[in-house]
Amino acid sequence: MATLAVNGGGGAAAATHTQAYLEGRAVKETRVLISELCRHFYTLGWVSGTGGSITIKVHDDSIPKPQQLILMSPSGVQKERMEPEDMYVLSGNGTTLSSPSPKPYPHKPPKCSDCAPLFMKAYEKRDAGAVIHSHGIESCLVTMINPMSKEFRITHMEMIKGIKGHGYYDELVVPIIENTAYENELTDSLAKAIDAYPKATAVLVRNHGIYVWGDSWINAKTQAECYHYLFDAAIKLHQLGLDWSTPNHGPTRNFKLGLGSNGNVNTSAKAVTEGSDYGSGLFPRCIVLDIEGTTTPISFVSEVLFPYARDNVGKHLSVTYDTAETQDDIKLLRSQVEDDLKQGVAGAVPIPPGDAGKEEGHIWRTGFESNELEGEVFDDVPEALEKWHSLGTKVYIYSSGSRLAQRLIFGNSNYGDLRKYLSGFFDTAVGNKRETPSYVEITNSLGVDKPSEILFVTDVYQEATAAKAAGLEVVISIRPGNGPLPENHGFKTINSFAEI
Numbered sequence: 402m403a404t405l406a407v408n409g410g411g412g413a414a415a416a417t418h419t420q421a422y423l424e425g426r427a428v429k430e431t432r433v434l435i436s437e438l439c440r441h442f443y444t445l446g447w448v449s450g451t452g453g454s455i456t457i458k459v460h461d462d463s464i465p466k467p468q469q470l471i472l473m474s475p476s477g478v479q480k481e482r483m484e485p486e487d488m489y490v491l492s493g494n495g496t497t498l499s500s501p502s503p504k505p506y507p508h509k510p511p512k513c514s515d516c517a518p519l520f521m522k523a524y525e526k527r528d529a530g531a532v533i534h535s536h537g538i539e540s541c542l543v544t545m546i547n548p549m550s551k552e553f554r555i556t557h558m559e560m561i562k563g564i565k566g567h568g569y570y571d572e573l574v575v576p577i578i579e580n581t582a583y584e585n586e587l588t589d590s591l592a593k594a595i596d597a598y599p600k601a602t603a604v605l606v607r608n609h610g611i612y613v614w615g616d617s618w619i620n621a622k623t624q625a626e627c628y629h630y631l632f633d634a635a636i637k638l639h640q641l642g643l644d645w646s647t648p649n650h651g652p653t654r655n656f657k658l659g660l661g662s663n664g665n666v667n668t669s670a671k672a673v674t675e676g677s678d679y680g681s682g683l684f685p686r687c688i689v690l691d692i693e694g695t696t697t698p699i700s701f702v703s704e705v706l707f708p709y710a711r712d713n714v715g716k717h718l719s720v721t722y723d724t725a726e727t728q729d730d731i732k733l734l735r736s737q738v739e740d741d742l743k744q745g746v747a748g749a750v751p752i753p754p755g756d757a758g759k760e761e762g763h764i765w766r767t768g769f770e771s772n773e774l775e776g777e778v779f780d781d782v783p784e785a786l787e788k789w790h791s792l793g794t795k796v797y798i799y800s801s802g803s804r805l806a807q808r809l810i811f812g813n814s815n816y817g818d819l820r821k822y823l824s825g826f827f828d829t830a831v832g833n834k835r836e837t838p839s840y841v842e843i844t845n846s847l848g849v850d851k852p853s854e855i856l857f858v859t860d861v862y863q864e865a866t867a868a869k870a871a872g873l874e875v876v877i878s879i880r881p882g883n884g885p886l887p888e889n890h891g892f893k894t895i896n897s898f899a900e901i
Contacts, residue, residue: 427460436485439474446537447629455473458524458529468492475513487511491513519584523612530617537610540605540611555645557569560634571825580609648822686854688796688901691864694859697810698779776813797823797827799828808820808826834861852871858898877892
């Protein structure tokens with residue numbers, strides 16, 4: 402084995418560069434692990450033809466994760482025949498510390514993985530513990546179903562729960578970047594995708610494969626298996642004419658609407674994306690709905706939800722104070738208050754170290770689970786949601802309330818569970834509802850060809866103005882109890898979803 406000695410650093414981190422450490426137990430075990438995983442991935446079809454790769458950090462509790470050693474498989478070799486001594490060892494910053502010795506013909510001279518620059522981006526930007534690059538055919542084909550799409554989306558599939566930060570009802574979004582002739586040329590586009598999708602744990606490369614990262618090799622492997630399962634499911638659903646990106650996976654249908662001579666609605670299979678904007682006879686490709694004053698009476702939020710949270714916070718804390726979830730909420734609230742204090746927000750009060758706060762969504766969940774609360778929607782909402790869903794239009798919610806609170810309202814409504822008609826939820830994590838960049842972010846997330854394919858429905862003039870500036874089609878909801886609108890506001894208004 403050829404070894405390059407590298408000096409620098411101090412303390413425990415510097416010790417990882419010594420020959421003794423490089424030949425120590427932790428490094429040896431990781432070498433063996435990578436060779437075993439590559440053989441396993443070969444049987445799955447992920448690394449055939451010398452393609453694909455894997456990298457793992459050498460776990461050592463005494464070393465900060467960013468400084469832990471990195472092991473990578475070599476490039477252009479039969480992955481199922483690799484041995485532990487074939488691996489490259491890199492420092493935390495990507496400097497080669499140890500490289501394998503050349504093998505006799507017909508083996509090629511050793512070369513570190515062409516994926517190395519991309520792996521390093523996942524380590525740098527996501528503090529990953531392992532990264533897997535697969536050429537699995539599922540990850541390739543799923544990017545070809547819609548060659549114009551910049552994202553893969555799927556919801557209401559059990560295996561989504563295997564992806565970090567996601568649950569069964571969530572919409573899983575995986576960015577898709579375009580392939581290049583050489584692997585390292587993908588580095589910049591992969592880095593941009595990682596930045597643009599902070600919740601993502603993978604990036605698809607069109608006609609190529611996927612990069613998946615996790616906190617550890619177990620987490621990365623588990624997620625990679627779940628991703629491939631979901632891609633395979635999407636391909637099979639597509640072959641059956643079913644839409645994997647909607648809650649009930651019904652038939653894939655996009656319709657052009659119009660009135661026939663007999664007054665009945667005619668439908669044709671022409672895709673919405675081939676037509677013009679909403680209002681010209683084509684139904685919107687996506688509808689984004691506000692909640693308060695749009696789907697739900699303002700009085701429900703102000704007179705039911707908020708008072709319930711206020712009146713039950715003490716009881717909730719006394720029951721759940723020691724749970725990890727409540728402790729996370731307390732930390733989040735304390736962080737928010739600290740930010741408010743730094744920015745001089747009026748009314749912000751420091752939270753003592755021994756005190757506690759609670760996110761309203763979790764308090765409301767307790768109320769919904771105990772049947773003390775029931776979500777309220779206007780009578781026209783369920784029928785409209787069902788109609789839009791049957792027409793293939795994806796419906797999303799955008800509210801100032803948390804996504805948890807949104808799911809609780811629509812999952813426990815006075816008309817039952819309406820989440821089956823919804824494709825996803827947005828909250829202020831994408832931005833303030835009265836600011837145009839928020840709607841630009843939503844447009845980018847939905848993967849439409851142009852923002853005018855999205856119809857936004859709200860009762861707030863400032864939100865309507867911000868959405869319109871981003872290019873969305875907008876209508877304003879007029880409901881009992883809503884505030885007045887400015888004169889000559891210039892927006893189309895509706896009193897019922899039946900008018901859409």
